[in-house]
Amino acid sequence: MELPIKLSEQSREPIYHQIEHQIKALIASGQLEAGTSLPSIRALSKDLEVSVITTRRAYQNLEYEGFIKTLQGKGTFVADINVSLKKEIKEDTVANALRKAIGTAYQHNYSKKEVKRLFNQLLDESEGES
Template sequence: MELPIKLSEQSREPIYHQIEHQIKALIASGQLETGTPLPSIRALSKDLEVSVITTRRAYQNLEYEGFIKTLQGKGTFVANIHSSLKREIKEDTVVRALKTAIETAYQHNYSKTEINKLFNAILNDQEGRL
């Protein structure tokens, strides 16, 4: 199984954090349901073209936080996550994306008014597609 994870070399966020946050988002959104098997550390490392150490660290953190569980000899699976935690993760994911977009806009010298105008235009466009 290949996970839809996109890593950014330009991000100041460590790669293992990027992996963690994206797996959490996939779990919170329901794209990865409870009990879904995850790729092995080696397979995910190869898919993402990162070191096994980086992927292992992400998996260890996710397991420590209760998002995944490893069963000896069987593999790693999505754990059962409470719906309130899923809501919290979904909100965190959206806030992070919006913060990144706003930082990018400010780096390109957009004003708050221009950012609001762009945001509303995109929001209206997306609503039209639903």
Template sequence: MKLPIRVSDDSREPIYHQIETQLKALIIGGQLPPGTPLPSIRAMAGELKCSLITTRRAYQNLETGGYIKTVQGKGTFVKEIEEVLKQETKDKVVYDVLQKAVEQAKQLGTSKEEIRMIFEEVLTGHYEDS
């Protein structure tokens, strides 16, 4: 099974975190429903051209967080996620993305009012390149 996961060596985020974040998003977003088998650690590492240790860490973190489970001799599968955890995860992902965007905007010297205005335009889909 080939998953739509992309990792970048240029990112400031460690590769294991990139894998973990993208898998969480696929699970929470419903693209990987409960019971879906995941590629083995070896297969995932090969697909993404990263180390087994990196992939294992992402899988271990996801298992610890309750997103996946490994069944000895059968493989790794997506777990049924409680609605509370789904909502908390969605909120955290959106918060983190917005936080990064605001940090970048501040580095560019964008004022709080400009950030609010741009956010509203993005939210409503009315952004016009000026």
């Protein structure tokens, strides 16, 4: 299984954090359901072209936080997490994306009014696509 993870070397966020956050988002959104088998550390590090140490750190943190579980000799699986935690992760993921977009807009000297106008325009466009 190949995970739809996109890493950014330009980001200030460490690579292992990017992996963690994206796996959490995949779990929270239901794209990775409880019990789903995850790629091995070696397979994921090869797919993402990062070191095994980086991937292991992400997996260890995810396991410590209860998002995944490793069964010796069987593999790594998505853990069953509660609905309120899924909701919290989804909200955090969207809020972080919006913060980043707002920061980009302000770097380009957009006013608050211009950001709102553009946001509403894009929201209207996306509703038309639904």
